[in-house]
Amino acid sequence: MNFFNSLGLPLALLGAALAALLPGIGSAIGVGKTGQAAAGVVAEDPSQFGKVLVLQLLPGTQGIYGLLIAFIALSQMGILGGGAAAISGAKGLLYLAACLPMALVGYYSAINQGNAAVASIGLEAKRPDQFGKAMIFPAMVETYAILALLVSILAISGVGGLNV
Amino acid sequence: MAVIQMKRVTLCALRKNRKQVLEDLQRRGVVEISDTDIKDGVFQKSDLSDSRAVFAKNVSAARRALEILNRVVPQNRSMLSALEGKKQLSARQYEEFAQRHDETVRAAERLEALDRSIAESRSEIVRTELEREALSPWMETDVPLDFAGTKTTAAFIGSLPGAMTREELSVRVAQAAPQAGPFTAEVVGAAQDQTCFFLLCEKKDREAYAAALNALGFARPAVQSDRPPKQQAGALQAAAEEHRKAIERGEAEIKSLADRRSDLELLADYDTIRSDKYEVIGRLAQSKRTFLLTGFVPAKKAAGLEAALTGKYDLAIDFSDPDEKEDVPVLLKNNAFTTPVEDVVESFSLPGKGEIDPTAIMAPFYYFLYGMMLGDAAYGIIMTLVTFLLMKKFPRMSPTMHKMLNMFFYCGISTTFWGVMFGSYFGDVVDVVGSTFFHTSVSLPALWFAPLNQPMRLLVFCLLVGVIHLFTGLGAGLYEAVHAGRYRDALYDVVFWYLLVGGLIIMLLSSSMIRSMFGLSFVIPSPVATGAGIVAALAAAGIILTGGRESKNPVKRIMKGLYALYNVTGYLSDMLSYSRLLALGLATGVIASVVNKMAAMAGGGAVGAIVFILIFIVGHTLNIAINMLGAYVHTNRLQYVEFFGKFYSGGGRKFNPFSASAHTQYYQFKEENES
Structure with a gap:
């Protein structure tokens, strides 16, 4: 049991690291793809730069949400404030579980939002007047990242108050 | 505050006045001209595509010439010059330019010719250099190769x-x-x-x-010459020198033409305007001595137009109400507070036939939701100030740009309000600066509460905002149905849903599980809950019976009704969608505090202060940019998907008046939009 309890902090930190890692990777992939598509459009029509830049940035938010969760988790654990409190093994696992929604949903939604945004950039290239609609399609995907973000925030702040 | 009423205008005038009448209309820019479909022995249409091709050629020559000028003699333009808008052009300047038109076309052609010969000289220089390279091993040969x-x-x-x-x-x-x-x-x-x-x-x-x-x-040898290589190389060098001089001469001449820049811009616009005019002439029905023009004009401008035209020319003008089937163009008119979001509506779709203009009901929600998502007082003040100053500094910016900045101006005010409510000023910069540099714990308390401490409380508030937003959307649908006299639709499609969703919400709130989850303190008395349940059940039954009312077959009708009832899950997901208000609001605040924390890592003292300021500026600039974008995208989404989904489908065609500045790039007429 002692050994398990000594794993509390590492487990919690693993959760925070995953929350920063996976959505960050996903966003990097998504923004990378859309960046290639956007560069192609700007090569044809430089005046589209502002609009396609907006579309390129859309899959980037998951990485920021991940950072946010990691940050909240780190400060809850006391790693950021200095003087980390002893965390039991069970609590460490709870933190890990609380970070998972953001980590996994963030990763997959960033990649898929990137795909949707690439298609929207194509739409923008062919019909520049349809920007409002082109923006909505990728934004639909992001809903799920936002829901996961919400669950992770609520769970982490809830876990902090638990006495296990 | 609505879709502007349009009148169909029919105008018959003498052909000798055609030019003046059309130019007058073009300068006023209030009439959209339709194709006049009369073709008989008297009226004919003329095909003017040849003249338009000449104009198009001049326009593209002028644009190319301007490109050449901008390349050789770059203009000092700041990043903000895009906001300057079009230059003002008086009618007199326009008339005067007719004198300089042909000479400007020649100047454009001269610029192009110069550019071409410079390009040729450049490639000649490259060619001679290659040839000299190829000659170099043969230099010792003293006979021709x-x-x-x-x-x-x-x-x-x-x-x-x-x-x-x-x-x-x-x-x-x-x-x-x-x-x-x-x-x-x-x-x-x-x-x-x-x-x-x-x-x-x-x-x-x-x-x-x-x-x-x-x-x-x-x-x-790869090169042949009838002179010994040394002489040949010398000749090539001389030729290259000659070409270099030619390039210098050409560039000097291009520079000497730089003062033609404004004339070239005017040429591009002048011939664009003329081309537009000829396009309209092609739509007119013309007889030997008269012509007939039909189109749409906003009802309010009709009287002014009639007075102005009949005062100047002999013509007959007639206004009538467009009939049901006609494809009437849509122009929106709103007050100063709501106009800025017109473009948001337009980029979804303009109101279709019989639909109301959603701009006015949408605008307050738009600013409100945006402010909640960004929710930082300092960011809000920056947004408000920057947009305000830009609008003051560039009064002639394009209307689209002005609307956008104005929208962010109001969004900035709302953001400031929510920032004060939530106690967020650059995140928690006051606390951080206080503890890092002054070793005191100061903080600006939230006027309402800090979201990070009580996320469930804010979530409940967000869902409440969502319910209000959705019910307002349903209400707009109700208004449309009642206004059009479709009372049954109003009852079946709106009232039943109000009762069902409202009843279900009250039932949910009365369950102790939901109350404890959301931390609600009030208790709904059980008779109210039972009553709400009964109302919801009745409404559900109503929806099952009427949801498929367009089918005659009773079985099919009930099946469709059940499917319509299934839509209640849609309301659930619509409401949960408003939780993004909480998530995005928290994101702004938390990232801001991450920035502050990183900035404070160098500690107090002078070095610490410098590091703090640097990280502070870079970090918050990034955070503002990313979260402004996020709030914009997700406010649009809530309006387009959740709100418009309840009552609005759009499909209207934009009013596209015959106007002098519709397609011009550099100039617009002074008196335009004043008539």
Whole structure:
């Protein structure tokens, strides 16, 4: 049991690291793809730069949400404030579980939002007047990242108050 | 505050006044001109595509000429110059330009010709340089490279693979042609594993040596000349020098034409305006002495238009209400507070037939939701100030740009409000600066509460905002249905849903599980909850019975009704969608505090302060940009998907008046939009 309890902090930190890692990777992939598509459009029509830049940035938010969760988790654990409190093994696992929604949903939604945004950039290239609609399609995907973000925030702040 | 009422206008005037009448209309820019479909013995249409092609050619020549000018004589333009908008053009300037028109076209053509000859000279210089490069191994040859021999001798000038001295070369050639007579060879240069040489033999041995050399891999020089290489290289250099001078002369002449820039801009616009006019002439029905024009005009402008035109010309003008079937263009008119979001509506779709203009009901929600998502007082103040100053500094910016900045101005005010409510000023910068540099714990308390401490409380508030937003959308649908006299639709499609969703919400709130989850303190008395349940059940039954009312078959009708009831899950997900208000609001605040925390890591003191300021500026600039974008995208989403989904489908066509500045790039008429 002692050994398990000594794993509390590492487990919690693993959760925070995953929350920063996976959505960050996903966003990097998504923004990378859309960046290639956007560069192609700007090569044809430089005046589209502002609009396609907006579309390129859309899959980037998951990485920021991940950072946010990691940050909240780190400060809850006391790693950021200095003087980390002893965390039991069970609590460490709870933190890990609380970070998972953001980590996994963030990763997959960033990649898929990137795909949707690439298609929207194509739409923008062919019909520049349809920007409002082109923006909505990728934004639909992001809903799920936002829901996961919400669950992770609520769970982490809830876990902090638990006495296990 | 609505879709502007349009009148159909029919105008008949004398053909001799055609130019003036059309130019007058074009300058006013209040009439959208339709195709006049009369074709009979009297009225004809004219095809003016030839003249329009000439205008289009001039316009593109002027644009190309401007591009050349901008390349050779770059203008100092700041990043904000895009906001300046079009320059003002008076009618007199326009008339005067007619004198300079042809000369400006010539100037444009001259610029293009100069640019072409400069490009040619550049490629000539490259070509001469390549040729000189190719000549360089042959420099020692003092006969022309195409020298074939004298009366009695034959000469070979060329190269063989491999680096060789004169002796090696002679031995190899002699071995390759052992039967042939005497020869003399001389190595003149070397290039890339090649030996360049000059070989002289008797004329009778020419064939033999040619065969021998070919067998060894003989290659003639890549360049030929009828002068010795040295002279040739000198001539090439002189030619290149000549081309360089030509380029300088050309660029000087282009620079001397730089003062034509504004004339060229005017040319592009002048011929665009003329081309638009000719396009309209093509739509008119014309008889020998008269022409007939039809179109749409906003009802309010009709009287002014009639007065202005009948005062100047002999013409008959008539206004009528467009009939039901006509494709009437849509123009929105809203007050100063709501106009800025018109473009948000437009980029979804303009109101279709019988639909209300959603701008006015949408605008307050738009600012409200945006402010909640960004939710930082300092960011809000920055947004408000920057947009305000830009709008003041560039009064003539394009209407679209002005609307956008104005929208962010109001969003900024709302953001400031929510920032104060939530106690967020650059995140928690006051606390951080206080504890890092002054070792005191100060903080600006939230006027309402800090979201990070009570996320569930804010979530409940967000869902409440969502319910209000959705019910307002349903209410707009109700208004439309009642306004159009479709009372049954109003009852079946709106009232039933109000009762069902409202009843379900009250039932949910009465369950202790939901109350404890959300931390709600009030208790709903059980008779109210039971009543709400009964109402919801009745409404559900109503929806099952009426949801499929367009089907005659009773079984099919009930099935469709059940499917319509299933839509209640849609309301659930619509409401949960508003949780993004919480998530995005938290994101702004938390990232801001991450920035502050990183900035404070260098500690107090002078060095700490410098590091703090640097990280602070970079970090918060990034955070503002990313979260402004996020709030914009997700406010639009809530409006388009959740709100418009309840009552609005759009499909209207934009009012596209015949106007002088519709397609121009640089100028607009002064008196336009004043009539």
